[in-house]
Amino acid sequence: MSTTRHVYIDNAATTRLDERVLESMIPYLREDYANANSPHRPGRKTHVAVEEARELVASVIGAEPAEIIFTSGGTESNNSVINGVLSAREKRHLITSNAEHHAVLHPVKSAANWGAVHTILPVNTQGRVTTDQVADAITNETVLVSLMHGNNEVATLNPLKEIGEICRNKNILFHSDTVQTVGKIPVDVDDLGVDFLSISAHKLYGPKGVGALYARSGASWKPWMEGGSQERKRRGGTLNVAGIVGMAKALQLATEEMQQNQAHISALKARLMQGLKDRLGEHVQFNGDQQEGLYNILNCSFIYPDHPAIDGEMLLLNLDIEGIYCSNGSACTSGAIEASHVLLAMDIPYAVAKSSIRFSLSKYNTVDDITYIIDKTEAILRRMTTRT
Numbered sequence: 001m002s003t004t005r006h007v008y009i010d011n012a013a014t015t016r017l018d019e020r021v022l023e024s025m026i027p028y029l030r031e032d033y034a035n036a037n038s039p040h041r042p043g044r045k046t047h048v049a050v051e052e053a054r055e056l057v058a059s060v061i062g063a064e065p066a067e068i069i070f071t072s073g074g075t076e077s078n079n080s081v082i083n084g085v086l087s088a089r090e091k092r093h094l095i096t097s098n099a100e101h102h103a104v105l106h107p108v109k110s111a112a113n114w115g116a117v118h119t120i121l122p123v124n125t126q127g128r129v130t131t132d133q134v135a136d137a138i139t140n141e142t143v144l145v146s147l148m149h150g151n152n153e154v155a156t157l158n159p160l161k162e163i164g165e166i167c168r169n170k171n172i173l174f175h176s177d178t179v180q181t182v183g184k185i186p187v188d189v190d191d192l193g194v195d196f197l198s199i200s201a202h203k204l205y206g207p208k209g210v211g212a213l214y215a216r217s218g219a220s221w222k223p224w225m226e227g228g229s230q231e232r233k234r235r236g237g238t239l240n241v242a243g244i245v246g247m248a249k250a251l252q253l254a255t256e257e258m259q260q261n262q263a264h265i266s267a268l269k270a271r272l273m274q275g276l277k278d279r280l281g282e283h284v285q286f287n288g289d290q291q292e293g294l295y296n297i298l299n300c301s302f303i304y305p306d307h308p309a310i311d312g313e314m315l316l317l318n319l320d321i322e323g324i325y326c327s328n329g330s331a332c333t334s335g336a337i338e339a340s341h342v343l344l345a346m347d348i349p350y351a352v353a354k355s356s357i358r359f360s361l362s363k364y365n366t367v368d369d370i371t372y373i374i375d376k377t378e379a380i381l382r383r384m385t386t387r388t
Helices: 019-028 041-061 074-088 102-114 131-137 160-169 241-256 258-283 312-321 341-345 350-354 367-386
Strands: 068-071 093-097 117-121 142-146 173-177 196-200 211-215 284-287 297-302 357-360
Touching: 019 241, 041 068, 041 196, 041 241, 068 074, 074 102, 074 142, 074 173, 074 196, 074 211, 093 102, 102 117, 117 131, 131 160, 160 173, 241 258, 258 284, 258 297, 258 367, 312 357, 312 367, 341 350
Parallel strands: 093 117, 093 142, 142 173, 173 196
Antiparallel strands: 068 211, 196 211, 284 297, 297 357
């Protein structure tokens, strides 16, 4: 079925590459393609480009260039921290939450295979952990706390600064997955008190397959990816020069244009919320912290007591047919028929969680997009709830 309109609104999964970012990358795909670790002149030229990118990434988050390690993205950065800290320290206790991305939850649980133990904190009904929970969970064996900054499904922000102070006072390492916040809101490693921080370029209009890990100087950590001298022997493998340059450009633009992007996207989100509320009334429920949380993510459940089988997968399929491209949560779990583990962690009933979808907006979305989404969502739900 053809449509006259296509609306991409799954930007928490990935964003459209900014044309200016693409332009910055092209020279390193065509002319300046040398390996950045080669000793000859072309290699030295690409090495300089990598180091300039490192300086830019570091400056945006208040770090030193030597504390930035380029990776393939958020998942690698998260795994690298968890495995690397356990390799470097004798203590074996990890703390995280049940609303984390699977790129944290899975390696935390897998670490049990080599003697680590973990505490998975329950989040509240907004998807947040408290400082008291973290403080109470700490033991003499705690080595690392890993808690995301902004939740990728429900927009809720964790109180990282306060948690960072607790970890620092207890001499415990603190990591945060910040892939949904860097480039959208100010992130400073000293202000937040983190020892490790994960970044992914494709969440901020940069290329896929490239990211960064911030590792505070002096923090106990061992590289988990070996086999080369790259990144000061902290991450072996040929550097993705074009991707690294593109990530730095994307981060520069996101930082420079943060206020105008936030104003534009916040207004669209408010319009979307109000439109759905006006059209659907009590049948729509917004999940997470939609007042103080991230301004680009809106998680909605659709509740029809007379039609308890409203299914998010079917709703997504119908929206897709209408040219509206969103998701039911993390793209890493798309295709799964289960309800979101984040929503279940927030004590949302299974049937309600299963009816939920996530709209995540970008700087490229428009007011007309929002109007179209509201109209089509209402029409689809009307069809789904009037069938006999």
